[in-house]
Amino acid sequence: MALPAGTVTFWMTDIERSTRLLQDLGARYAEVLAEHHAIIRAALRGAGGTEVDTEGDAFFCVFRTARAAVDAATQAQRDLTGHAWPGEVPVRVRMGLHTGEGLLGCTGYVGLDVHRTARVAAAAHGGQVVVTATTRALMEDAWPPGVGYVFLGSHRLKDLDSPELLYQLVIEGLPSRFPPLRSLEAPTYDLPSTQSSFLGRSREVADLARLVEEHRLVTLTGPGGVGKTRLAVRTGAELSARFPGGVAFVPLAAVRDAELVGDEVARALALPVGAYSGESGTRRLAEQLRGRRMLLILDNVEQLLPGAAEIGRLVDALDEVTVLTTSRAPLHLREEQEFPVGPQDVPADPGEPSPVLLEHAAVQQFLDRARAARPDFELRPEDLPHVARIVCAVGGIPLAVELVAARVRSLSLGKIADRVGNQLGLLRGGPRDLPDRQRTLRDTLQWSYDLLDAAPRALLAVLAAFPGGAALEALESVADGLLPCDDVLDALDPLVEHGLLMPSVDDTDRYRTLQVVREFAAEMLARSGHSDEVWRRHALWLRDVVAEAAPLLLTEQQAEGLRRLREEYDNLRAVLDRAVVADPESAAELAVPLWRYWQMRGHLAEGADLLDRLLQGLPADGDPARRAAVLSARGGIAYWQLDSAAMTAAYEEAAELYERIGDREQLAEALYNRVFPLMLARDFTAGERMAKRSEELFTGLGDAHGAARAMFGRALATIHLGRHEDADDLLRRAAATFREREDSYHLGWSLRMRGRNLLLLGRLAEARELLDEAFGHFARDDVSAVLLFMSDYAALAGLERDAERQVRIVGAMQRMQRVTGTDLVDYSMNEPLGLEESLTALGDRAELIRAEGAAMDDDEAVRYALDL
Ligand SMILES: Nc1ncnc2c1ncn2[C@@H]1O[C@H](COP(=O)(O)OP(=O)(O)O)[C@@H](O)[C@H]1O
Ligand SMILES: [Mg+2]
Structure with a gap:
């Protein structure tokens, strides 16, 4: 039969624990x-599929169509559940639905969407139908009677880059509560x-594996380039079976x-x-990781040694987590085991017989890199004796071996051995101490650098300003005119x-x-006299990146915006860190649009600190x-x-400034912002x-x-002032505007606020109807929104005199609040109304029920x- 192409909905199913069934049923399994x-x-x-x-x-x-697929899945689950199975064994089938492009290859469908469907189905439990956001969106108003859905959250599925928003069908009369999706069972990290x-x-x-299994904090120490990071990663990978919580x-x-x-x-x-920084952040992190036996590799912490105690507190707090760090020097923490x-x-x-020479790891590494070059x-x-002389000259330091091996492109092994020997002057045997090794690597870097032409040398210096790595276009823009060649690629290769x-x-x-190479490059940059210019240009480049990516954060392309900024984040940090002192005005241009990123990624403390420093640094005039x-x-x-x-102070001063300049658009925005601190201060008339x-x-x-947004703010104040009908009217009008503009975010909030008001x-x-609709406008990983809704539903239960239900929801909500640090729930407008009465009604049982709530996962x- 001809397969449809274009937009299609895939349905995949399989029987849960079929091997087990086969064993139990034997020959009857065929039936x-x-x-x-x-x-x-x-x-x-x-269903016509x-x-x-x-x-x-x-x-x-x-x-x-998505609808036909949903019909089929629903019908199948109903029939499977109602069926009288041979041997009376329950047969439970997991199902996944996804809508995507039906790309036809010569033997059937090909492409990522097929893969995605398979992963979605594999994440489901027997009896459960999981659908992706695309399928759900296409269903819109076409749900068959007795079928609904519930949001399961954003899930990382195996082999797929970006997380998927997943939903579960809720079919009347069939079980609808399942354990957490199977995608989460064994987290794997890259x-x-x-x-x-x-x-x-x-x-x-x-040896290291043994140490890591016995101790909670192990530090790999040694000079840069000696192979700490590689060793840590390798050991972590080998130990992955030991850490079910992931490495x-x-x-x-x-x-x-x-x-x-x-x-x-x-x-x-x-x-x-x-927010996971600082003391309260550590507590949240500990709560998130509770029960997860995992290995964290904290790579390259030597620059954090002055704050080692902070890392110690973190390790103490995460008591089921094992930490492996790499550092040039030990952290000197109580539980730390050092592994040099x-x-x-x-x-x-060098005169050893060939087979013996070939057994040495440094010789093997040299040959491996030489072949790659x-x-x-x-x-x-x-x-072979030349190779032996070379690796001895560079002391067997892996990075130095790599640098020297790369030279086989243009030099014979004998020449390399002579040159390296002379340059480093280190052909003496015997063990070397640590400063000696550092000097060897430094000398090898210098040797390698001296052999470069002027253009690559100049480019290496520029790279010192890119701790987060550099995109090719970034280098083209920053190095423009600073290199003695026309094409950056000529210097790059x-x-x-x-x-x-x-x-x-x-690719x-x-x-x-590498960190050590960058340190060397930084010396060269300082010497070149272009340092300020290079950093200034990098800041300009990043300004454009931010200007493009930051506006995406409030649109449907949020994920793309986050990705772009995350890629450059370490560079942004370095550039901002310099600019905040050296050139606060351009730092401001970078930092202002970045605040949403800080908010969405939970870098609140870091953002606040940087903006405070900026405010101090900006010239008074x-x-x-x-x-x-x-x-x-x-x-x-x-x-x-x-x-x-802090909010009041900042918004007030901003409003004054805009008023003084006479920027009416920004003033309107600033006045809107000011409504919120007034609400928190309970000055509703002023609000x-x-x-x-x-x-x-x-x-x-x-x-x-x-x-319409201002109207929303006004409605908040009006509710507090007890004029509920006025508020309802304002919110209706605001919602209509947001709907018309397809602003789902504000539409969601205004519907929710109307619901609250009706409560x-x-x-x-x-109220319930409005809240249900409103909740559909938020992503499940928008934690603050989820928590406010939990509180609304708790209020609803309280007002319906279902004390148990209310207290259970509140128990769950309080745990999530603690974990995420979303404190906005405590604001009076968001309270779970009627909680006191419920607690009184339950008496001694209240604590138990609250604990039951806290035991539920998100x-x-x-x-x-x-x-x-
Ligand atoms: N065992 C190894 N086998 C092959 N290459 C290695 C090995 N150890 C280190 N290297 C290479 O040497 C370089 C420096 O290693 P790295 O682990 O980054 O050092 P460190 O973390 O101590 O600064 C890297 O390019 C790395 O790939
Ligand atoms: Mg390293």
Whole structure:
């Protein structure tokens, strides 16, 4: 039968624990399978779908519409559940639905969407139908009777880059509560990959593995380039079976403040957005990771040594987590086990017989890198002693070996051996101490650098300003005119060839340097006299990146915006860190649009700190509009921190400045912002006045959308002032505007606020309807929104006199609040109304029920609160 192309909906199913069934049923399994097939095929035919492929107990089918696929899945689950199975075994089938492009290859469908459907189905439990956001969106108003859905959250599925928003069908009469999706059971994190093979070190890996299994904090120490990071990653990968909670790599080379390590860990683990820095942040992190036996590799912490105690506190708090750090020097923490990493094994004497020479890891590494540099490289037996001399000269330090090996492109082995020997003057034998090794690497870097032409030398210096790696276009823009060549690529290639620069593994035209190489480059940059110019240009480049990416954050392309900014984040940090002192005005241009990123990624403390430093640094006689913009950003951060005093101060000063300059648009915005601190301060009359002024200004400017937001602010005040009918009217009008403008974010909030208002009026049924609709406008990982809704539903339960239900929801909500640091729930407008009465009614049982609520995981809690 011809398969449909274009937009299609895929349906995949398979029987849960089929192997087990087969064992239990023996020959009768064939009967079960036949009846299962008949049920699936009947449902498929009934809905007009096509069977693409069947293998064992797994079906792969396709439909022209999402609705038809939902019909088939629903019918199949109903029939499977109602069926009298041979041997009376329950047969539970997991199902996944996804809508995407039906790309036809020669043997059927191909492409990522097929893959995605398979992963979605695999994440489901028997009896559960999981659908992707695309399928759900296409269903819109076409849900069959008795079928609904519930949001399951954003999930990382195996092999797929970006997380998926997943939903579950809720079919009347069938079970609808399932354990957390199977996608989450064994988290896997990306460990950095390299193109070179890992050589030698088998004893180190074994010793280190043992140490890591016995101690909670192990530090690999040794000079830069000696192989600490490689060893840590390798050992982590080998130990993955020991850590069911996963092995994660947290790069810290670009982090300068030990307080931020928690944030970086959260970032590496893709935890829900929240504030994970400082003491309270550590507590949240601990709560998030509770029960997870995992290994965290904190890579490159030597620059954080002054804040080592902070890292110690973090390790103490995460008591089921094992931490492996790499550092040039130990952290000197109580529980720390130091594991010094030495150079690779080198020959004692270049005159050893060939087979013996070839056993040394340093020799193997040299040959491996030489072959990578020159595919036609062939080792003549008489050259082996040269290799031995070379690796001895560079002391077996892996990075130095790499740098020297890259030279086989242009020099014979004998020449390299002579030159390296002379230059380093280190052909003496015997053990070397640590400063000696550092000097060896420094000398090797210098040697390698001296052999470069002027253009790559100049480019290497520029790279010192890119701790987060550099995109090719970034280099083109920053290095423009500073290199004695026309094309950056001419300077770039030799750096890559000689091992000073690495192209990223996922061919995204990004280049990285190792920390030690960057330090050397920084010396060269300082010497070049272009340092300020290079940093200034990098700041300009990043300004454009931010100007493009930051506006995406409030649109449907949010994920793309986050990705772009995350890629450049370490560079942004470095540039901002310099500019905040050296050139606060351009730092401001970068930082202001970045505040939403800080908010969404939970870097609140870091953002607040930087903006505060900026406000101090901006010249008193500078541009007032710039200062006002920084203040508005600062106020936004303070709002998410529920830091009322900071928010008031920032928004007030911003409004004054805009008033003085006479920028009416910005003033209207600033007045709108000011409504919120007034609400928190419970000065509702002033809040209403402020919102009115903002609305009038927006209306005068012909900005209906702005006016609708101001109306929303006004409604808040009006509710507090007890004029509920007025508030309802304002919110209706605001919602209409947002709907018309397709502003789902503000539409969601205004519907929710109407629902809240009706709760206060006791119109419970209408309130529930509004809240249900409103909740559909928020992503499940928008933690603050989820929590406010939980509180609304708790209020609803309280007002319906269902004390148990209310207290259970509140228990769950309080746990989530603690974990994420979303404190806005405590604001009076968001309270779970009627809680006191419920607690009194339950008496002694209240605590137990609250604890039951706290024991639910996030998905379960949301489903419970929404009564699904
Ligand atoms: N065992 C090894 N096998 C192959 N290459 C290695 C090995 N150890 C280190 N290297 C290479 O040497 C360079 C420096 O290693 P790295 O782990 O980054 O050092 P460190 O973290 O101590 O600064 C890297 O390019 C790395 O790939
Ligand atoms: Mg390292």
